[in-house]
Amino acid sequence: MEYFLDTPVNIVGNNKLRSPQIEAYIKIVDYFSSNDNGEALVVLPTGTGKSGLVSIAPFGICKGRVLIVTPGLVTKQSIIKTQEVLSDNFWVNFDVIFNPSDLPSLCEYENDITEDNLYNSNIVISNIHKLTSSRKTSLTNRVPPDFFDMVIIDEAHHAPAQSWKELLAYFSKTKKLHVTGTPFRGDNQELPGELIHETPLSEVMRDRYVKWLRKETVNASQLYFTMPHAPGEKFTREQVLALKDKEWIEKSVALSKDCSIEVINHSISKLAELNEASKNIPHKILAVGCSISHAEDIKTWYEEKGLKCIIVHSNMEYQETEKAFKDIDNHLCQVVISVNMLMEGYDHRYLTILALFRPYRSINAFAQIVGRVLRAIPEEEIEAFEVDNNALIIYHQDIGLDAMWSSFQKEVDRGTQQRIKDYNFSDYEYEEKDRSLAGVFIDNSFISDQDSYLKDIDFNKLFEQKRAEIEARANQKIDKLRDNVTDGEFDEDDLALIKAQMIAKETRKVSNDDIDPNLISKRPELYRKRMRETLTKRSRDEATNILSDLKLDPKGTELTKILSRHIRTLRTDTTNDGTLVIYINAKLHSRFGPVNERDNDALTMSVNYLPSIFKELRSMLSC
Template sequence: MCVFQRVIPFVEKNDKLLDPQVEAYRAAVSFYEQFPHPQYKETLIVMPTGCGKTGLMSLLPFKLSSGRVLVIAPGKIIRKTVFQELDSVSNPEETFWYKRDVILDRDLFPKSYVYKGWNSKDQSDRDRTIDKLKSADIVITNVHKITGSSPEQCLTNLIEKDFFDMIIIDEAHHVAADMWQKTIDHFTASKIIKLTATPVRNDGQKVSNNPYDPIYSFGLGEAIKNGLIKDIIRKEEIPDKLEFYNPKNDQTYTPSQARALLGDEWVNETLIMSESCSKTVIKHTLNTLKKKRKSYPKHQVLAVACNDEHAKLLTKWFQDEGATASYVSSHLSDFENETRISNFANNEYDVMINIQMLGEGFNNPNISVISMFRPFKSISLYAQVIGRGLRLIREPNARESDNFCDVIYHKELQLEELWRKYKSEKAYADIKQTNITIQLSIDDFFNLGAIEKTPVPNRTPRDKSTPNEEPGTIRFAKRGDIKSYMSYGLGNEDSFSSGGLDRYRKTNVQTAINLEFKQQKELAEKREKYKKLLESGVIDASEYNSLLSEMEKSNQQELQAKHDELKGFILLEQMRADFEIWLNSKVTDLFTRISLDEKGFELWEDAGTLAGDRINNIGYIVSNIRKTSFERTKKRITAYNAEDFAHAKESVNSKIDFYLKSYPTMKDKE
């Protein structure tokens, strides 16, 4: 029996785990119990940056995988970050399993191996690599090493198709690439779990085609509401006077005239290459940094450039204003990039200028100011940049004001539409919270008698559509110049969450945020006790390790025994909790896609039976879904088994499809 079936992880009631980690793990276990068929082997989990995706990847194999696990990262930075959490051989005390008390006996930790290729000139190195792969429980690599390397380097040419039982794909919105799909098609894994903060690929298509996906979704708005990531404050540099100069005809234009006559691209390229405009944003950026460092001295800036030439200019301009700054670029060597990134992580630079290098997986909580010096065509790229500043600062001396991320850019970059789309996550979180309240208040849903009517033919749908935008590669050359420039100052401040801007202003003078976390007392106390005995010379290293091992084995055995005793009850409770969360997400998503307002009463009125208390559209749909499930199973949800939950989810999808057809948006009708 493999380690993932033999060892029971400590997940439920583990205070060291984040709620979305527990809920997402529960959702995965529940789903594959309910839908064991191969057609449903691919699933999707949506979680934003900073909410524990790497930890979740450490949890997912347990109880789900019957063999080896392949973890695929899109690049080297993420691969390195993931391995640090799973390196049980050389650094077990730094693993997620140890730090979060997920596995109490370190002798039971899975063995992890990073596949980086092998020396093609040395056949013995190939043999050693295969041996390492076979001895590993988890193999971590980036996608290019699976199908994109030279033939002899490809992982697919070293091992059999059935080598892995589970595949976990991080940052799955990259799955559109041929290499990702070739990997999925090549291996015969029984389960493929994709994780992403962006459920839409960079080409605008969905990441998954599973009708029950995402099996779990935890949005950005929810993460901020729950204090798991920083809130976001947007600030625009507003020009008091701005004139563009075209050297080709010696003419001067206002911004609107320049856009109309010369085009957005000309204006954007001129703006971002302008020293006067850029230095104004830089001064605002450094002033913001200076204020933030009064309470926490390690705050840093991530600036976003267009290309190498632009990055070099920004580096010089930041340095001109007294900041320590550097940049990373694909045109630099791996060694140079890694050195600069390491120095930035060690707080040797105030500012790091980035050209699509420090993307997903780059983990530096001290980034609290994002300074944008380029336009964006894609909401996903815009969101990825902001995501680098969302990780929470958990230092005990950090104040509440330190856990805001200031996003600063020039108003004429015209990023307002992307900010509006990005901020719509907050509305989604508000609706979802409303749904939870309503669901919990409806106990006798099957007695409400809610029946759908046929679609109303002349109802005018509410237009909620937004056009898909294709990302593009941006290369700029200076086309014009700024004739004159005067700054009005920073303005148009806004916060991602409701009330966030008020809290941001107040917390600059408030006391330190309480970042205490509950501990598993017995483990923590005994570890500390044994450590003191070792340091005082009462016991030696051998006795210390023996005591630790005995204590850890005892705790793990107790956990396993309790789980074996209650495993049926635990699994059903997990499935029930998962169903409530999944249903809530489905209904929330529905109201972002149909023409009905969640607080309206059209459905209750259209039903034609006006007896009883009025029930709004959210309550009506939830009660209708629950009524249908009850009529099919003749059971309350507390008596459901795995098959019942599967049927209930099937009914939910059917109802959702009905309402989508009955009350489409203008975009859906087209």
């Protein structure tokens, strides 16, 4: 059995998965269907579901085992927690797989793992350090190069290090998938692989998959510096710049107690405001220091203000790190202080204020630490999204982080803009059904969201319904058994075991007879529906981004003057958002025909063609 090809899964039409996960999965399947030994790159913002994507990526394309490689222990444990049967299993909880007995077998690679365990696993998970070395126990010394059909590199911005290169060279004939939340590397080198999907931060902010983001800087009315060669003498910033470079000033500000206290006071003030507005959410400050000794000072200064702190740094033993994370999860602190530890893979959604006490030169490192405060708090817990899921970055103005922040500013601005409404021809009160657009004959099919689908099956509802029915039938049988047995014949532990066996048997039957056949038969239809939704969403997102970048009112009419020469019948009172949607869909119609006549391949090509249209539009509008 080719497990990942033969196991029926609910992915493309799954309402519990996030749009970026499904869109990335479709791109992965499309890419490896024609590039069996290819190397692909997917970028999903932190907090959007990278671990979930890693878990679904092999299905439908992988012919053998999968190796998942992480850069460190925290990321590895995050992946394992997602996939572990005894934890909150992703495949079951997110309705990817109905029958738990169909879950893949997985193992965590350790040097003492048995051959039997290794060879019988569908998925092997490890951090990079245990895979390539001269030791006989390293993975590359224990298995042949064709042992895996797919290698997934999580947090791919670490990938070009020598150990990663050795690993990928050894498994050169495999499918290679790199997944990252940061499209940059720390050494400013390009990420490996062909970029096949990137979800922009603005999109997931707009969809509220992650927190919104803002920043506030602490400004001193006047900064004075002391210099070793002139004890007791004060120098202004301008005087220092004549003697030292800007970087020297930034480091001095970062290590200054007075400047740090200003940032601490402001972060505490903002935390107090949050706690007053939302009394039931354990919001926390994430403070980032320059060194361990610097972190100890920051801890002292926060504690002098009455806040409890926990420090995490890269030199801590594994057990120490685990205890620190557990204490943070149990809300035994208000401030988490991090040093040289980006905490990749660590998911604590209550980190809402980021206080930076160090400069950054690497956009990758800056983006990674910002990502720690982006994970959204679930809707059912919060008072209001605008309050509880509105992350704040605080730093001193003279620490030199404005350039780093500017790389986020445009995405943040875009993310706060509401996606434009869907347009139908009725919005424009067309007098005629068919229109001629700049020599492109179109009808109303390219904007209308109507399509002829077979009767939809909501597999999430079906999973829930069938599980409830199975549970109810098992309870009835157990109640009947309990009423008819002799006292002492079965205790409650016995009955619980019998019930579990009943549920497993009934689940297997329902899966084989009902769920799995429908999942298989509906695949093309679900794919078509998802691609239609992706086409609409991508078009509307980019139209929203263009209007945000140009600072144009969506309901203004400026764009009709520019685009009317390309769409001859465009009305002068057509609003800007409608004009962009019409143009995008007219271009698609010209190339691929009416949307409800496109087959799945044509829909895929339509989605892939969108970036060319967006680039053309931006060139025409100079944005």
